Amino acid sequence: MKNNLRLAMMSFADINNYGDILFSHVFDMELRNRIPDVEIDFFTPSTIDLEGYHYEGYNRLKVDGKYDGIFLAGGEVVHLFDERTWQPIYEKQQKQVVSKYASDTVWDWVDCQSAFKAWLSVGVRPFGDKWDELKINNTISSLDYISCRGILSKKILEGSNFESFNKKIEITPDLGWIFPQYLDSQNQRGKHYREFIPTDTEYLLFQVHNITEEEAKIVANDLREAKQKYGYQIVMMPVIHLWKDEVYLEQINKVAGEEFIVLPNNLSVVQMLDVIVHASLTVTSSLHVAITALADGVPASVFNKWQGSKLQDLYGLQFRTDFLVSEVTEFANIFEKLEFERQHSKSLSLYAQFMREKLKETFDGIVNRMTNSR
Known part of the structure; x- marks a missing residue:
């Protein structure tokens, strides 16, 4: 060229x-x-x-x-x-x-x-x-x-x-399916998450925004029960800065007696990437936190009151619509599904590999078309 x-x-x-x-x-x-x-x-x-x-x-x-x-x-x-x-x-x-x-x-x-x-x-x-x-x-x-x-x-x-x-x-595919590859391209995998999370700690990554005080109490209780049942520490990471999700996470942690880890709300995207890919399970209201986790084989559910077209597309195309949760009453049931998927599912890693390969083909095709257009 x-x-x-x-x-x-x-x-x-x-x-x-x-x-x-x-x-x-x-x-x-x-x-x-x-x-x-x-x-x-x-x-x-x-x-x-x-x-x-x-x-x-x-x-x-x-x-x-x-x-x-x-x-x-x-x-x-x-x-x-x-x-x-x-x-x-x-x-x-x-x-x-x-x-x-x-x-x-x-x-x-x-x-x-x-x-x-x-x-x-x-x-x-x-x-x-x-x-x-x-x-x-x-x-x-x-x-x-x-x-x-x-x-x-x-x-x-x-x-x-x-x-x-x-x-x-x-x-x-959404470009989020290659976010973990960026972490690897910068040789940054594994170099950040232990700054915030103790060594040998397995964790469930959680993030949410736009919930009421009553919903925060329910979520806090469900997270404490999941922590006790599955042995994961609960790590909360603010991601949606525009809507101040750190306020909701601090509120949940306060109800839970401050027993969860709440990460700073000023992490770089590389730090956030490293935290996401090292989680055991992920529950989030963020589309791209979920995609990042899924792209690295981490079972992820979206907990969001709004089930817009982008969330339906993601989970519909994955044949995982039962992992898209909008009501707080459904929240407690998601952990068992995620843990079962972590232990038994082979489709997550295969699907992620497929999406990466399709994006590789997409970029190859774009470069070839630009070459021909000059």
């Missing part, structure tokens, strides 16, 4: 969310594995330096005609809810969006001049009253490559028309 290939990657890493940050890292890893001298600039709605990467605030003039390829990679970011979603998030974090809308990092650049433009493994939210058929169809026509991370996202992008099947919109 010709030298000095220049790429731009769009994301929402600037909201400081575990998965959104790691999308940049694994995209960088995969492209450099195939094109060692590639130049990649990273764009987010606001300008920020985070976890060793500089993110430039997106503006159309910064990318139009300046890159060989432009990518939006990962995240449930394909929607048009600026007022409902992005505006409150950026205001809450006191971050200045450079372009007119935060969603311009998704939509605005698709007709810019570039040899190759792609959405890679994106999630799509139901558009509701924001459906804009002309905008969406023009976007699909303008992009050279589109892949969604699940069948529900694909169908939403096809206008929820179940008789339609647009072959241009492919389905590829």
